[in-house]
Amino acid sequence: MLFSLMLLFLFTIFYPNASYALSCANIPPIETAYERYDGVVVGKVEEIVATSVSNELQVKVLRSFKGIEAQSLTIQEDITWGSWHGPSVKGETYLFFLYEKATGWENPLCSPTEKVADQADVDPYLEGKDIPLKPAPQAKSMVIESSNNAVPSQANWMAITVSLLFIGFVLFRFIHYLKKR
Template sequence: MRKPVWLTMVVLAYWLLLPGQAMALSCVKPGPIEQRYETYDGVIVAKVLNVKAGQEEHTIQLEVKQSFKGIEVDRLTILEDRYWETDSRVSKEGEEYLYYFKNIDSQWENQLCSPTVKLSLADAELDYLKDKERQLQPASELPTADASHAPAATDTTDDDAESRPIASDSEMGQLSDSGRSTSAGLMVGLIAAIVIILIVVLLGMRRRK
C-alpha cells in the first residue's frame, strides 16, 4: 500500500507548490473592453524599469507613458502578485504593458486576474482608450503625495460620465483580489489532499483484511 500513498502525496505536493497555475484556471475570462475600464481603478501604458522580487508580491517600478484612468504621475511603484510568474504577462524589465490596476489601501496592485497585457497585443484596447488619455506630471512635482502610493482618481466636475463609472456588483464579483483567490485555492487543495489520502489509506486497510 505504501507505493500508492507516497505517489499520491508527491503528486499533491507538486500541485500545491504551484498555486499560481491552479489560480490561473479559476480566473474569469476578461469581459468587454468597456467593462474592464469600468472595473479597474487605474489603467495605464507603462515601461518596466525595475522588478524587486518578494515572497508574496513583487515590487515593480514603472515609467508611465500614458494614463487613461486614475493615475496622473509619470513614475509609479506597484505591487504585483508573484503568481504572475506562471503567466506570459509577468512584468519584465524593459518591456511595456497596458496595465489594469486595483487601488487597495492607497497602493496600486496588479492582481492575479487582471487583464493586463503586453502593449504589442493591445491595439484594440488602445483604440478604445485613446479619447480617455489624461495629462501626466512629474512625480517630483507632488511633494505632498508619494507617487508610489498615489490614490485612485476622484470625481471632478471636469470629468465626463465615462471617466468615472461605477462597476456593478456582478462585475466586481467576477474578479476577486489575488490574496483571497490564493487562500481559497490553497484551502481547496489542502482539503482535496486530505480526502484523497484518507481514501487511499482506507482502501489499503480493506485490502489487508
C-alpha cells in the same frame, strides 16, 4: 488487498467535495475591464524588486486612461503568476489594469494586463480617454558645506575596518598570552 482498501477508504474520507480556482477563466472585454479597475495606464517596467510574496514593479507611466496622474508608479504583483499573461518583464511596455489598495497599486492575478508594442498600440476604446500626467516633482538641490578637513566616505570605512582589525589582533594576542600563563 487490505492496503488498497485502506487507501480507497482514506481517499473517500479526505477527498474534497469542492474545488476552487481563480474566477478569471475569460478575459473581460476592454469596456468591462475599464469600468472594473481603479487605474488603467500604459507603462514601461523599469525595475523589478522581488520580495518573498510579490514583485514590486517600478513603472514609468507613458499614458494614463483612468485614475493615475503620476509619471511613475510602484506596482505590486504576484511573484509567480503576475497577471493574466504572467509576471512582468523589465524593459517591456504593458497596458496595466490596476486596483488601488491601502498599500498602493496592485496588478491582480485576473487583471487583463497585456504587453503592448508601444504606447500608441492600445485598444480604440481607450483613445480619447487620456488623462494628463502631472510633472514629476523637482528634486531640491542641497548645498553641502564642506571644509578642508572633510574625509570621503570610503576613507571613513577604511579607517573603521583597519581599527577593528587592529583591535581584533590585540584581543587575540591578549587572550593567547593569558592562555599561555
